[in-house]
Amino acid sequence: MLLRPLIGILTYIIMHHRLTTQLLLASSSSSAASFFAYAFAPTLSIISSGRRLSIMYSSTTTSAATSKLQYIDAGANLLDSMYQGVYHGKERHEPDLDIILARAYENGVDRIISMAGTPKECEETLRLIERLDKEHNSGERVKVFGTVGVHPTRCAEVFAESCPSSSGDEDEETTNWKPKTEAEQTLIISQMIKLINQGKTSGNVVAVGEFGLDYARLHFCPKDIQQLGFRKQLEMAIETKLPLYLHNRDSGDDLYDILLEYRDALVASQGGDEGNIRGIVHSFDESIEVATKLMSLGLHIGINGCSLKTPENLKIVEQIPLDKLILETDCPWCDIRPTHAGFQHLQTTFPTKKEKQYNRELAKDFCVKNRTEPCHVAQVAEVIAGVKGLDVADVVAASNRNVHRVFGDLKKIEV
Numbered sequence: 504m505l506l507r508p509l510i511g512i513l514t515y516i517i518m519h520h521r522l523t524t525q526l527l528l529a530s531s532s533s534s535a536a537s538f539f540a541y542a543f544a545p546t547l548s549i550i551s552s553g554r555r556l557s558i559m560y561s562s563t564t565t566s567a568a569t570s571k572l573q574y575i576d577a578g579a580n581l582l583d584s585m586y587q588g589v590y591h592g593k594e595r596h597e598p599d600l601d602i603i604l605a606r607a608y609e610n611g612v613d614r615i616i617s618m619a620g621t622p623k624e625c626e627e628t629l630r631l632i633e634r635l636d637k638e639h640n641s642g643e644r645v646k647v648f649g650t651v652g653v654h655p656t657r658c659a660e661v662f663a664e665s666c667p668s669s670s671g672d673e674d675e676e677t678t679n680w681k682p683k684t685e686a687e688q689t690l691i692i693s694q695m696i697k698l699i700n701q702g703k704t705s706g707n708v709v710a711v712g713e714f715g716l717d718y719a720r721l722h723f724c725p726k727d728i729q730q731l732g733f734r735k736q737l738e739m740a741i742e743t744k745l746p747l748y749l750h751n752r753d754s755g756d757d758l759y760d761i762l763l764e765y766r767d768a769l770v771a772s773q774g775g776d777e778g779n780i781r782g783i784v785h786s787f788d789e790s791i792e793v794a795t796k797l798m799s800l801g802l803h804i805g806i807n808g809c810s811l812k813t814p815e816n817l818k819i820v821e822q823i824p825l826d827k828l829i830l831e832t833d834c835p836w837c838d839i840r841p842t843h844a845g846f847q848h849l850q851t852t853f854p855t856k857k858e859k860q861y862n863r864e865l866a867k868d869f870c871v872k873n874r875t876e877p878c879h880v881a882q883v884a885e886v887i888a889g890v891k892g893l894d895v896a897d898v899v900a901a902s903n904r905n906v907h908r909v910f911g912d913l914k915k916i917e918v
């Protein structure tokens with residue numbers, strides 16, 4: 504009768520000893536490069552559930568199966584200031600993007616698509632990718648790809664000019680925007696096409712985006728300017744023959760109607776895949792009806808933590824077929840919290856520190872609370888697998904296949 508608890512205690516001591524050894528090994532060196540050698544992630548998983556924190560050494564079979572999974576995070580915001588240690592304008596810690604990318608690789612993420620939202624961000628993304636490719640051209644590491652486009656909430660600052668309120672009311676807080684001239688708009692698009700061509704040659708630019716519509720944040724950009732930017736960029740996608748990286752918030756019906764107008768031209772430019780538009784509607788959180796309409800155009804649906812918050816969200820994910828799902832994080836946003844419906848399905852959690860308490864040394868053992876990273880893509884896969892009653896491996900394999908179908912090879916760094 505006493506055997507079971509005894510085995511439990513013994514196992515705990517062995518596990519704890521191994522964990523401690525790993526932590527000590529990991530903390531004995533400080534460089535980011537040593538983080539790669541940090542044998543902790545592939546063999547050990549720290550599993551916590553709600554308030555109960557149990558540290559477990561994975562069985563050989565589990566760790567072998569988990570370590571074989573190769574993830575693609577199809578939606579990250581690597582340029583976000585949080586990876587430079589800046590949160591809401593306040594500097595909290597040193598930049599740690601290098602550590603984030605190393606952790607991603609350690610956890611099986613070998614490819615990331617990093618999104619851009621303005622022409623300036625597109626240039627910065629391409630520069631970041633070139634720098635990463637140069638710095639790490641010989642080692643094991645994650646390969647980053649980029650997109651070129653204007654986010655719907657940024658369309659006003661790119662495609663329009665602010666003008667004085669016509670009401671003359673000084674208390675008026677909303678800005679009035681008027682579209683830039685046709686010539687100015689053409690120039691902006693032609694500059695982005697230049698970037699696309701440059702990025703297509705190197706294989707680093709894989710889609711137009713993120714672009715689309717966002718009716719949840721009209722205070723940044725009114726509907727008419729969003730739609731103008733959307734149409735301009737659909738024309739840009741047709742010209743450059745690239746797949747679409749679409750953003751949609753509370754705007755699914757308009758997104759569908761406008762896409763329908765361009766469908767034939769898009770399909771023809773992309774190679775005519777049986778009437779299917781190659782593209783993703785990322786961070787999906789609308790109804791199954793909207794998802795079904797968008798999938799009828801051939802589009803894939805991107806799922807991250809923001810798509811897994813409520814029981815209704817989970818019901819929708821359950822109904823989206825596996826051959827239409829793509830895993831992403833939208834990091835540093837969209838973490839899966841204990842209060843979210845998806846949380847119950849997590850198998851992997853990462854210990855965290857608040858951003859004020861975090862530093863590069865602690866980064867070896869901790870993520871920042873509520874800041875997601877590409878390594879969290881495993882959690883998205885786990886929730887989808889839980890909801891659909893499938894193996895995590897099958898969800899990951901399907902998502903990877905779908906990513907290739909939409910974005911092409913995405914050649915990884917060969918080790």
Ligand SMILES: [Zn+2]
Nearest residue numbers: 713750785786
């Ligand atoms: Zn988005």
